[in-house]
Amino acid sequence: MISVPLPLFLTGLAALMAALVVTRGWLGTHAKTLFLVLAAVMMIETILVALRFAYQIEGVLVIQRLLPFWIGPLLYLGFLALSDRAEHLRRLVVLHLGWAAAFTLVVAAVPQVRIALDFLIAFSYAFYAVLLMRLWRGGPDRLSQLAVAHIPKMRRFMVLGVLLLAVTCLMDTVIAVDFIRNEGANVTRMLSLGSLILILLFAGAAFWIGKAPTGKETTTSLSDQDDDVVTRATQFLEETRLFTDPDLSLTRLARRIGVTDRVLSTAVNRQTGKNVSQFINGFRVTAAADLLRATNDPVSAIGEAAGFLTRSNFYTEFQRAYGQSPGAYRKG
Template sequence: MISVPLPLFLTGLSAIFGALVLTRAWLPGAAKTFLALLAALIMVETLLVALRFAYEVEGVLVIQRLLPFWIGPLLYLGYMALSDRAARLQPASLLHLGAAAVLTAIVAALPPIRVALDAMIGASYAIYALLLLRLWRGGPDRLSQLGLAHVGFMRRMMLMGAGLLGLTLVMDTLIALDFARNDGANVGRLLSFASLLLIAMLAAATVISLRRSTSPPPSGAARSEDAALTERAEAYLEESRLFVDPQLSLTRLARRLGVTDRALSEAINRSRDKNVSQFINGFRVAEAARLLRETGDAVGAVGEAAGFLTRSNFYTEFNRVTGQSPGAYRKAQRT
């Protein structure tokens, strides 16, 4: 038995994390919702773990074994809402949360089979850790729904999230093996160790979230070089109209300008406070606005002509830049 209910410390830290999420005005609403739900879920789960193993309340087992299926989906969807895939968030939510609901229903309906349950939970943790790492490897430009000042912080949080899922997978595997070989004789020590590691991770996340960036501003010469390169990119896009190609990428644009991906990305970030996706989409939104004013083309056709790959991405970006839907913009211009 755990002498000190360390999981209760995790409950408290999760509450602090949830409060921080809800008070971050720069977080988009969808991301805030998913991450706050995640914090609430972890609060409940750690409280149930404390009741079961520290205070031997076995009645909570039924609920405790259902909640882990929701951790990975909520964490991944929270970061997807910050990315350039935010336009696909609704179908993705139906897919990932629907899968969690199906697994929850299966486990709730069937007699508990520990090996199968542990395998299903472990697979969920592994899949979502890999999905987060895949999103993280896309680089800062993937988090196109965030202001530049917050991208670095949220990328660090993304890595911590993937690490949390990986750590939980390892500890759940060790606990399952202990139940299989020793009838759970070492579960208390394993939970204490896991709780200490998770407390350290959540505490670090809390400290990082409260710290202000202390990186020095670029020098005057560096600012001048950034502005010059960004202006070259703007002039090239306006002249070539390359932005109407929905497959345009950072690498392709950088090659046309004869610079590295990193040099172009950093110049745009520092001189315009935007990532490359937002920078290019600004040209597309301007083109779409012109077409909405000057033509009678259908809204979907306008988005396609302006270079947007999907209608949902067009609506999301147009609303982000102008504060209006394309249809409302056209109506306002005509009246």
């Protein structure tokens, strides 16, 4: 039996994660809120797990088996808030948390569904692990709302998130099978082993997200190759004006100048301190500023002509570059 409930160690680590999130000023408001809600859910869940399995308090069962539906969506949405899909965050929050709410209500209202509850929870973990991994595989430039210095650590955190969901999915599946075959005779040992693994993952996440930037990620000595790659990319974009294509991607640009995605991304990061998305948007903002001075076209049309997919993205990038809105810039 567990003498000191290991899930309570997870509660403490989740609380530490919440404290670290609060003190990271570089996290956006939406991402910070989602991660804090996630930490709160995980703290409550681990406390309920300890009460149920370590102290045999079965009255917490219903809530303890419903909260896991929210963990995957909150983790995934937290990273989406830092990504190039941030402008669609409100719709995505409604979609993903809406599904979590629907599952919660169905399971709470229809007792028969609880028979398959563990497998439904495992499916939720697996589904969001896949979505998070797909976001990670999109490369550093997917985290376009972050300063470049923080992107590597958040990508490591994404991997830890995938591992967290995968391990928890496996734990729930194995525990469900044990309840079916052995009436839960081995659950305590399984929970102990799973908790130890999760403690290591939480500790790793806390270390990486709390680690201060060392500067090594952006101040690496510049090589002649970096300078050459950025020069070629700059000349190519200026000559072809391919930046006006809103679908221009890192991969496409890298292929057109004859380098790999990684070489282009690394060179741009080290030479300019920007990711490739910001690098390309710099050309778009400059082109938009020229059009604002030279034409009387509507501001929204100028944003589209410069290559911005949405008006909100155009205004955000222009404000960042010039410290004022496109309309104010034209009047000035």
